[in-house]
Amino acid sequence: MPTSFDNKAASLSAMSEHALAAMLRVAVDASPVCISISDMTSPDAPLIFVNKEFCQTTGYGPHEVIGRNCRFLQGEGTNRDTVSQMRAAIEKREPISVEMMNYRRSGQPFLNRLELAPVFNPALGIDAYVGVQRDITEFRATEATRREREKMEALGRLASGFSHELNNLLQPIMIYGKLLSTSPEVRDAEFTEQMGTIVDCATAAGDVTAKVLRFARSGVASTHPEPISQRLGEAIRMASRLLPAGVSLEVIGLAELERLCTVDSADLLQVFGNLFRNASDAMNGEGRIRVTAFIEGSTLSLSVSDTGPGVPLHVISRLFEPFFSTKPPGQGTGLGLSTAYGIVHGWGGSIAVQNRAGSGAEFILSIPLQQNTEHSEIEPPWHASF
Amino acid sequence: MARILLIDDMAAVRRAIAALLKRGGHEVTEASDGEAGIAAAKASEFDLIITDMLMPKKDGTDVLLAITRFERRPKLLAISGGSGALSETDALRLASLTADATLAKPFDNDTLLRVVERLTGSTRMEQ
Ligand SMILES: Cc1cc2nc3c(=O)[nH]c(=O)nc-3n(C[C@H](O)[C@H](O)[C@H](O)COP(=O)(O)O)c2cc1C
Numbered sequence: 001m002p003t004s005f006d007n008k009a010a011s012l013s014a015m016s017e018h019a020l021a022a023m024l025r026v027a028v029d030a031s032p033v034c035i036s037i038s039d040m041t042s043p044d045a046p047l048i049f050v051n052k053e054f055c056q057t058t059g060y061g062p063h064e065v066i067g068r069n070c071r072f073l074q075g076e077g078t079n080r081d082t083v084s085q086m087r088a089a090i091e092k093r094e095p096i097s098v099e100m101m102n103y104r105r106s107g108q109p110f111l112n113r114l115e116l117a118p119v120f121n122p123a124l125g126i127d128a129y130v131g132v133q134r135d136i137t138e139f140r141a142t143e144a145t146r147r148e149r150e151k152m153e154a155l156g157r158l159a160s161g162f163s164h165e166l167n168n169l170l171q172p173i174m175i176y177g178k179l180l181s182t183s184p185e186v187r188d189a190e191f192t193e194q195m196g197t198i199v200d201c202a203t204a205a206g207d208v209t210a211k212v213l214r215f216a217r218s219g220v221a222s223t224h225p226e227p228i229s230q231r232l233g234e235a236i237r238m239a240s241r242l243l244p245a246g247v248s249l250e251v252i253g254l255a256e257l258e259r260l261c262t263v264d265s266a267d268l269l270q271v272f273g274n275l276f277r278n279a280s281d282a283m284n285g286e287g288r289i290r291v292t293a294f295i296e297g298s299t300l301s302l303s304v305s306d307t308g309p310g311v312p313l314h315v316i317s318r319l320f321e322p323f324f325s326t327k328p329p330g331q332g333t334g335l336g337l338s339t340a341y342g343i344v345h346g347w348g349g350s351i352a353v354q355n356r357a358g359s360g361a362e363f364i365l366s367i368p369l370q371q372n373t374e375h376s377e378i379e380p381p382w383h384a385s386f
Numbered sequence: 387m388a389r390i391l392l393i394d395d396m397a398a399v400r401r402a403i404a405a406l407l408k409r410g411g412h413e414v415t416e417a418s419d420g421e422a423g424i425a426a427a428k429a430s431e432f433d434l435i436i437t438d439m440l441m442p443k444k445d446g447t448d449v450l451l452a453i454t455r456f457e458r459r460p461k462l463l464a465i466s467g468g469s470g471a472l473s474e475t476d477a478l479r480l481a482s483l484t485a486d487a488t489l490a491k492p493f494d495n496d497t498l499l500r501v502v503e504r505l506t507g508s509t510r511m512e513q
């Protein structure tokens with residue numbers, strides 16, 4: 001006696017060509033990837049089919065694309081070499097897999113991972129191509145962020161191991177340098193000066209390790225809570241003293257922020273000082289810096305923008321690395337932004353850069369605010385450090 | 387003049403700090419790790435013990451804990467340059483639970499002498 005399963009199997013195998021075509025059609029439209037078919041027997045290989053996801057992703061309706069070659073998705077950001085590779089593969093009826101920039105109907109770019117395979121059956125008179133497209137913009141972006149984070153963590157470990165070792169090694173240099181230069185037996189002015197230089201250089205080296213460590217560090221002691229307007233206002237005022245007369249400063253939205261924050265004033269000054277100095281450098285001492293502050297939920301957002309030339313795209317991913325600088329030797333140490341990065345991440349926040357539409361660079365800081373700033377931890381009174 | 391026990395595993399650093407303290411008029415005994423340091427602290431009386439935090443064998447935390455149990459407890463100053471695994475800030479934050487004061491390396495000569503004076507002088511430290 002046949003079971004119901006056998007019945008079903010029998011009915012499927014006996015499915016008419018017509019029913020199967022209908023089934024395939026529905027399945028292809030339900031697919032979560034874009035599927036497209038071009039007819040290679042017609043001039044310029046027009047599309048003869050696109051599924052629902054294709055229309056969803058590209059924003060075009062089927063009637064707008066059927067009959068056209070699929071190259072209408074390309075635009076000025078599309079790599080021409082990739083297009084040539086596709087053309088060559090298609091001429092030879094070979095499969096190919098590429099990634100390239102394409103554009104939706106709205107003009108919005110997306111990263112398209114396209115796989116093409118020939119659909120060829122001379123007996124049935126079929127000469128076509130099937131294309132499978134995926135929008136991998138978001139995937140690539142998260143991958144890039146992860147790689148970025150891993151790079152910064154690795155740099156942080158390197159910086160930390162290195163600087164701590166140096167901290168210890170610098171100690172005897174500083175002590176002996178000063179002891180020798182101030183030794184009562186020494187009367188020689190030249191000797192005193194030379195020893196003085198050793199001490200100065202060791203001290204400067206100590207400052208460098210401190211800054212590099214600031215980059216590597218995470219988790220920072222917080223201080224007593226104070227209204228954001230006050231604590232940030234003070235840091236911005238102090239940092240603005242670094243600005244030459246030709247640079248004007250505009251602060252928007254800060255005065256209204258009465259919520260409390262515990263971020264350290266010295267840290268804030270470092271961050272704003274570095275951002276301001278960089279902006280001023282980028283503008284050659286002539287232009288405008290704008291600081292905008294607002295709170296969204298429990299995040300404080302700060303934007304520091306300038307009217308300079310912006311950051312060249314090819315250096316944008318390296319900006320926060322310690323010692324990365326485009327400035328001539330002696331003018332830039334490349335530690336400013338890495339220090340700011342370390343500090344902001346120590347707060348549990350993030351710092352990013354983008355170029356503004358018109359001109360100029362914009363640094364965007366997101367700083368989480370504590371839920372309960374009323375009862376922040378107070379240093380034990382019996383501990384004093386120097 | 388204070389009687390100071392100085393514990394640091396890096397010989398060059400220890401010798402330099404000892405030289406500075408002697409120049410400051412203090413009497414200095416040196417120990418090259420926590421174990422030797424604790425033994426020295428038991429053997430004679432000191433006004434102040436300066437200990438590095440990150441050392442092989444017994445480290446600074448061991449020293450601080452051992453000395454805290456002494457009946458007549460000398461003043462304790464913890465110093466650290468940190469390591470790749472533990473930053474000096476974290477090491478010193480730990481130390482501050484038992485030590486009277488902490489200093490991050492590299493510190494300058496005047497700072498150390500001032501701290502030593504305040505810890506051992508007649509004026510008690512401000513809280
Ligand atoms: C089935 C099929 C799907 C295609 N899908 C895309 C696509 O999604 N995006 C794109 O830029 N090019 C796509 N192409 C490639 C272009 O249609 C064209 O073959 C390519 O630009 C090379 O030819 P050309 O140099 O004449 O433009 C597809 C081609 C075929 C055959």
Ligand SMILES: Nc1ncnc2c1ncn2[C@@H]1O[C@H](COP(=O)(O)OP(=O)(O)O)[C@@H](O)[C@H]1O
Nearest residue numbers: 278279282310325326327332333334336337361
């Ligand atoms: N506001 C800005 N506009 C354009 N480029 C900037 C800006 N801020 C920083 N940069 C770029 O980032 C680099 C690194 O900055 P930073 O870490 O502060 O080091 P430094 O200022 O010593 O070069 C600079 O050399 C510069 O190329």
Ligand SMILES: [Mg+2]
Nearest residue numbers: 274278336337
């Ligand atoms: Mg800078």
